[in-house]
Amino acid sequence: MREPPLKLGTAKADITPAAPVPLAGFAHRAGPFEHIAHRLYARIHCFEQQDKTGRKASALLVSADLIWWGSDLVSRLTPVLRERYGFQTVLLHATHTHCGPQTSSLFTDALGKPDPGYLEALEQRLLAGVEEALHNSEPVTVERGSGQCRIGVNRRKQSGGRIEMAPNEHGQIDPDVTVIRFRTSNGSVKALFVHYTCHPTTTGDNEISSEYCGVAMERIEQSLGDGAVGAFLQGCCGDIRPALVSDGAFYRGHRMEVERFGSWMTEEVLRINSLPMEELAPGDLTSKTLELPLGFDSVPSVELLEEQADRSDIHSEWACLLLREPHRRAESIPLEITRLDVAKDLSFVAFNAEMVVDYGLFVKQASHGTMLPLAYTNGMIGYVPTAEQLAQGGYESRDAVPYFGLPSPFRPQIENDIRNAISLITGKEEETHEPE
Template sequence: MVNNNNMENLNLKLGTAKIDITPKHPIPLAGFAHRQGNFEDVIHPLHARILLFKQTEADGTRQNVLIVSADLIWWGSERIPVLKERLQREFGFTFSSMLFHATHNHSGPQTSGRFTPSLGPLDFRYVVEALEERIIDGVRSALQNLESVRIDRGTGYCGFSINRRKVVEGEMTMAPNPDGPSDPEVTVLRFVRETGSTKALLVHYACHATTTGDNFVSSEFPGIAMDYLEDKIGGTTVAAYLQGYCGDVRPALIRDGAFYRGDDQEVCRLGQTLGDEVLRVMQSQMEALQTSRIISQTLTVDLPLQNLPTRSELKTKSAEGGIYAEWAEILMKHPERIHSSVPLEMTWVHLAEGLSLLTANAEMVVSYGLFIKDKFARRILPVGYTNGMIGYVPTARQIDEGGYESKDSVLYFGQPAPFDPLVEERICTEIQRLAERKDETCR
């Protein structure tokens, strides 16, 4: 922990920005194979919300952390290094201090060219011109309104998420499973100016943003909730969403025992439900967190795969058509992707006493998030969909069970093979090691 004698020297400043990243011309949306062609209309604009933290100690030492939360399905792994290098050159950020987070919105554009066309084709012009250039502008804007803040923390409950893995007639299917794990906890982080007003919010929750599959641009329930909070609080407050580890959790829209996709009315209902819970938490007794040195570290965990396909096997699959052909053609075109392991990148960011984020460039299933919360008494919040995307990361049990998250999704993400069950042990071991290093670093 930081020495209390130096606490007065650890003033935390925060700059914010909210920028429009809505596509300016019709392009395909990402996330659902059933959609065809370009989007039909814009129902709710897309935004990226920027929180830029700066801290200067008495000896002149400076730390900073940049959090960008965007109404996107994910950030493309191939573009993150390019964007980080530019921000490093222009603003001096270190690579580990930049978090590009996506709310996992399935009603926005594709941002990666690494996956099968069924997940949505990439419009490169959108990524470079409408997204990355706007982010740079937003960072410049955030630097112009830095203010000293303190951090309050509160916890609530939102019950519209449910596990989506269920064995039906001996097969693992995507069906409502109220007995499966989920995480209904809502964590609210309020950044308070010296005047007592709210400069920004971070809202952490874990649920797929897949309320609707309509072919319209929408910020889905996370974006609706953040817009709602900004409107209710007023002023220049920026409310940003942090998506938890929700790989096997989705909205509980259930009819006759099966999931259904809702429309915009359902999207708005869920968004307001989450927003109202955040407002309730803010009106309750929130905990003021003690100032601490902000720190960021990144680690990479190599996740082993099962048996890799041969070129002959890929040619056979290519002839089958459909998603198997898309998968096989990606790997034949990019044989460098046929490796025995996949790198999982996790970034730990420490913001205050008892408050850290642990991000992953993957769709981590909820059990990993519950492990982190339980292991560290909720001092660390698990945040997925950050700094790129490798695909789903299931548990050892889920790998044995099969199903979409552990087997079928491999095809859509162009992964050469399913994960080996050893991945769970490796991830949990590295998280434990990180925690031990963290305790030393924070002293």
């Protein structure tokens, strides 16, 4: 008996702020944004399938031009989406652009302050988009193609006995571009997913931008025509940055560099799209989620926090936050991992964190290439580094901790715990790693 067909509804909602608000991601920017370089969108995809017994399964995947969906925002939106529309699975994914509004009130102000009016408008545009997508649902086939792009470079480099944020040409990256194409019965492209792994931090200008990934999706959609809705799916890019390098150091670009990287991505995706793709057999639209506590190395005392609060830097802001909200002085924080199966040999594995590239590569390895890792999904807890990175220090493992209001860096044992959890959720338990 053949598997029931997969149905897909799509919509594209403009989520550009109607009025100037502060942007998120860079501490050096002051005041609300000054210009709109590229508009922001939420690309909405509603999946539906009836199983052999007639029961309906449904899932929502949203890719938005945001830095992340704040955990506090997700906890408010997800119940509404589940109860109002009956979604069993909700994946609120962000491309991670650093040129959009803050969506969380859980972090220090240095990462950007959320605007309540914008968050209310974002929610309304999301719900309207879901309504639109549900009304154009139709059966689709699923195809996959792949290529490569060299926008990203590893940003952790050993220098003088310490880790600096500098281009490391020999460091780990994931250059793969994976394209997932959804076709209707008449052969037209209804949706096109593009999976890649690199921070959208080409520019630090104080202007709205969907960054290289948003520029690429706009051009790809225009090229496809017929109302095709794309989705950029960001991988585990915690330690991968755009390769804007001069004299061995990174520099920030402007609109021109954003457009250039967007063109590179567009060209590769359209090249892949022009070639024959692998058609994937239908499978069950299913999902599973597990929650893994990530242990902190230590919990700061009140005395230490009071001492730090007198400083005039990010550590003061961090200490005041932890004193004001003592529940933050916990021994662990939950990492949520969700697997969504869309077709046979195609699943997404989503994390509510800034995962470094090693974890994304492990997802691909553990699943034999059938699963794509998505960071920045269903919330944000901060950077999740490897054991080696925790020992080395550097931004992702230690320096970023105060910005996210975490009590301390993580324990090195988290890497084995995460690898075991990935092996479990990918169904490859026999490949698990024993904890040290």
